[in-house]
Each structure stands twice: as C-alpha cells, then as structure tokens.
Amino acid sequence: MPKNSSRPGKKPSHKSRKIHLEIYQRLLSRFGPRDWWPAQAPFEVMVGAILTQNTSWRNVERAINNLRKAGALSPKKLSEIGLEKLEELIRPSGYFRQKAVRLKIFLEFYLAHPISGSIKKMKKIESGKMREMLLSVKGIGPETADSILLYALDKPVFVVDAYTRRIFSRLGLVPEKIGYEELRAFFETDLPKDAALYNDYHAQLVALGNQYCKKRALCKECPLLDFGKCKI
DNA sequence: GACCAGGCACATC
C-alpha cells in the first residue's frame, strides 16, 4: 500500500464506538457545537491550516487579518505578492520565514494541474489520493493535510493533533507515543465516515485541550475527568 | 524570564 494512504484494516468495534460517542456527547454538552471554520472560504481554511502549525489560533488570526487587509487573501494575489511582503504580513503567526515559503510552495501546487486553483476539482479527487497529493507538498505534513481535507474539502478524515494525543493517552485509551496514523485509525475505524462528526469532534477536543488539558495539567472541572481512568 | 501553542523538515545515529 502507498505510504500514508492506508487505513489499517481493523474491524470496527462497537465498544470503542460507544466510548467515542460518549466522550463526544459529553464534550458537546459542555462546549456546545463548535462551528469550526464555518463561514470561511475553503482557500482561507487552507492558508489557516499552514499558518497554525505549532501556533496558537489567536496569532494565526492576526496574520490572516493582515492578509485580508492587504487584499492578499486570494490565490492569485497571494501568489503575486513578494516573499518579503508575505513574511511581514504573516509575522504574528510565528515561524514566518518558513511559513511564507510553505505558502508559496502550496500555491504552486494549488494553482497547477490538476487542481488549477479550483476547490471543486480538489473535492472531486478521491480522499486517499488527495491526501497523498497534499503530503507530497513540502511543508504539508499529516495534520495540515488532514485539516485541509476535513475543514476545507469536507472529506471524512479525522484530524489528529497534540491535544488529541494528550487527551486520549491521559485517559489511558491509547499509548502516549502512539503514531499519527495509528491514532487516526483509532477514530476512523470505530466511527462512521461522517465529515460533520469528525469536524465537530476534533473541534471539541481542541476546546477541551485549550481549557483543561494543557501540557501542565489543568484538570479542574474537566468534563472527562471521571471518564475511564485519567492518568493525571 | 520560562514555558507553551491546532507541525514540519532535516540531520544524525
């Protein structure tokens, strides 16, 4: 099987599905529907997915606002803008030199055949194939690729991030050093292939992570504290 | 002032 495109062929387990749905319901009743990246144009979501690499969303918003104010938040404008100007605009998101280059490389990919700058064309490409294509772009790793697939293209791909790993390993449901693909399969194997569910579930986990599951434990009032056996 | 945040590529062993 090609690298990164496989889904381990584990049989779905009703028990784990039940655990997921119970966790999700609990988060949903605490945080309400997260409505993540709802009104944003898919292209903005893709830019945000790159800018948010290892960075708080607050800082990404500043960078995106700068791009918007400069009229640079379109594929054409963004590809025309100079590298130094782009660096200046996205500076608040951190790693600005790296990210400016990554955005430029991504734009080349996005504007060239077979996508030709069309979200519609991207959506038509089969999910696994699109994932492979995204992963072949320098600067796009698994989480960024999956964020684009799920939040920009509505593909049912579960996004795994640092919070996901921390939360589920602290709950004792997965090993602390579980790999990205393995953790993704932990969700995708046992849940229906439902982009809306994956979208909100992941957003709920980030909400939980932000408030109650930072590196330094913030467990007080965590809605999952009594769930399973949290190790903290 | 130290630590952390919605990663990734690359070097080294």
Added chain:
DNA sequence: GATGTGCATGGT
C-alpha cells in the same frame, strides 16, 4: 525507525 534540533511570535 527513533530521536534531536531549528524555526519565531505572542500569551500566561
């Protein structure tokens, strides 16, 4: 294959 390192701003 696993582990370490550089990249950088802004909040706590």
